[in-house]
Amino acid sequence: MMDDFHDLPPMPPVEAYLECKSNVTIPLQVPTPFVWQDPATLPRRPWLYGRHLLRRQVSVTVAPGGVGKSSLTICEVLAMASGRDLMGEWVADDLSVWIFNLEDPRDELQLRITAAMQHHKVEPEESEGRFYVDTGRERELCTAVAGRDGAMIVKPVMDALANEIAFRNIDVLVVDPFVSSHRAGENDNNAIDMIAKEWARLADRCNCAIELVHHTRKTNGAEATTEDGRGGSALLAAARSGRVLNKMADKMKKDAGIPATDLRTYFAVTRDKANLAPVGKRQWRRMETFELANGEDVGVCEVWEWPETFNGMASKDLLAVQNAIESKTARFSEQAGDQWAGCIVADVLGMDATIDRKRIKRILEGWLKSGALVKGEADGPQRRKVPVLEVGEWATE
Structure with a gap:
């Protein structure tokens, strides 16, 4: 019997056993031991x-x-x-x-x-x-x-x-x-x-x-x-x-x-x-x-890169929107028609309030999270209070 399992003869193709006789000796598959190697020396995937x-x-x-x-x-x-x-x-x-x-x-x-x-x-x-x-x-x-x-x-x-x-x-x-x-x-x-x-x-x-x-x-x-x-x-x-x-x-x-x-x-x-x-x-x-x-x-x-919410915008753009919102009643709800704050954003930044609606909503959400805009209340129809957007922390150019 061989002392070293590496000295065993190689396994012949599986097809060689399809017609083998009962007296044919089939070599055993001998397991190969794992050898630890320093991780720093392992080859990287090519x-x-x-x-x-x-x-x-x-x-x-x-x-x-x-x-x-x-x-x-x-x-x-x-x-x-x-x-x-x-x-x-x-x-x-x-x-x-x-x-x-x-x-x-x-x-x-x-x-x-x-x-x-x-x-x-x-x-x-x-x-x-x-x-x-x-x-x-x-x-x-x-x-x-x-x-x-x-x-x-x-x-x-x-x-x-x-x-x-x-x-x-x-x-x-x-x-x-x-x-x-x-x-x-x-x-x-x-x-x-x-x-x-x-x-x-x-x-x-x-x-x-x-x-x-x-x-x-x-x-x-x-x-x-x-x-x-x-x-x-x-x-x-x-x-x-x-x-x-x-x-x-x-x-x-x-x-x-x-x-x-x-x-x-x-x-x-x-x-x-x-x-x-x-x-x-x-x-x-x-x-x-x-x-x-x-x-x-x-x-x-x-x-092609998906446009980022604030791609191409600067502090002066936020300041311009804040100035416009300060002088108007900027309604929080999209259902407010032309009084929606998003319409003000579109008008100031040269966007389309319909086509760019999704992006405008993300812009408003971002400014609310940053504190540049805050939610407030104002008198609405029938003297009921309605949510509006007001200037929070003013931007500086």
């Missing part, structure tokens, strides 16, 4: 893009159609290839990226990528030699097929991907969309589990991060989560980071002060599955139209 893409792991982005997921991933790939913070996320240095779009033809991808580069002012030499683009219209990608005995991985395809990733030193591979990368049953959870784990093995084998872009099922108007991805749930289970895109609803646009005449698409990016990092805060993106020199208008994704 994040490549924010807290979403990680070496040797699969990440998933889920979104309904028409939100902007392909435009988002194009801009993120550009950020990684150029090493620049284009989308508000930390980026590792010197990354090589490969985007495999399985839906759009190359001329459409050329338009989108060129528009994104010009909009974000990325020069061609910034990503030269580190940015690769392929399309399923020219080069099919089929990693698994459905057979009589169930789904099967197409090993030559996975090996070819591994060879290309190694040869080009690819750090991040983006496959968009996942459903077009295989021919197995989308609702066959066993098949999806096998395919997802094969992608995870490829990421581990090639020391790279893999991003799989996936569609949601119909949610009937409800906000989607990563669990709303189409087909089997095993894809999300195999991922170590999952995020979902949701288009901003009309009500939220009003809350944000976006005018009804603004027809651009605004959407949220929420990382709601995060095994190896804290769940992320909701981030906002906007689709902007960029006109290329050939006359084509192309949508480009950009960062």
Whole structure:
């Protein structure tokens, strides 16, 4: 018998035992003892893009159609290839990226990528030699097929991907969309589990991060989560980071002060599955139209920040509102019509009391909490006392 368990022969593949005879000796799995290591010397997780893409792991982005997921991933790939913070996320240095779009033809991808580069002012030499683009219209990608005995991985395809990733030193591979990368049953959870784990093995084998872009099922108007991805749930289970895109609803646009005449698409990016990092805060993106020199208008994704309550305001603005309130009866209730204090705020600050109502209410709440305004009483209709807002601590410029 061997003295050191590390001298045991390696475990052969499970398939080797499928036809084994009763006299075949199967080696035991010997447990490996845990060895304490100084925490300061432990290697950090090899994040490549924010807290979403990680070496040797699969990440998933889920979104309904028409939100902007392909435009988002194009801009993120550009950020990684150029090493620049284009989308508000930390980026590792010197990354090589490969985007495999399985839906759009190359001329459409050329338009989108060129528009994104010009909009974000990325020069061609910034990503030269580190940015690769392929399309399923020219080069099919089929990693698994459905057979009589169930789904099967197409090993030559996975090996070819591994060879290309190694040869080009690819750090991040983006496959968009996942459903077009295989021919197995989308609702066959066993098949999806096998395919997802094969992608995870490829990421581990090639020391790279893999991003799989996936569609949601119909949610009937409800906000989607990563669990709303189409087909089997095993894809999300195999991922170590999952995020979902949701288009901003009309009500939220009003809350944000976006005018009804603004027809651009605004959407949220929420990382709601995060095994190896804290769940992320909701981030906002906007689709902007960029006109290329050939006359084509192309949508480009950009960062958009939700407006802060007091964004762009100074002490002089508060002082101007206090002076206006001091000379009028500023009713506390929104039901007071033109006498509502919010109408005074809108008039002084050049806002719209209807469109900006939510923000104005937050402004008044903030000033009440700070003591700049205080609640009082005044004579109202029929000599009844009504709540009003009065000046508390005066602002100074």
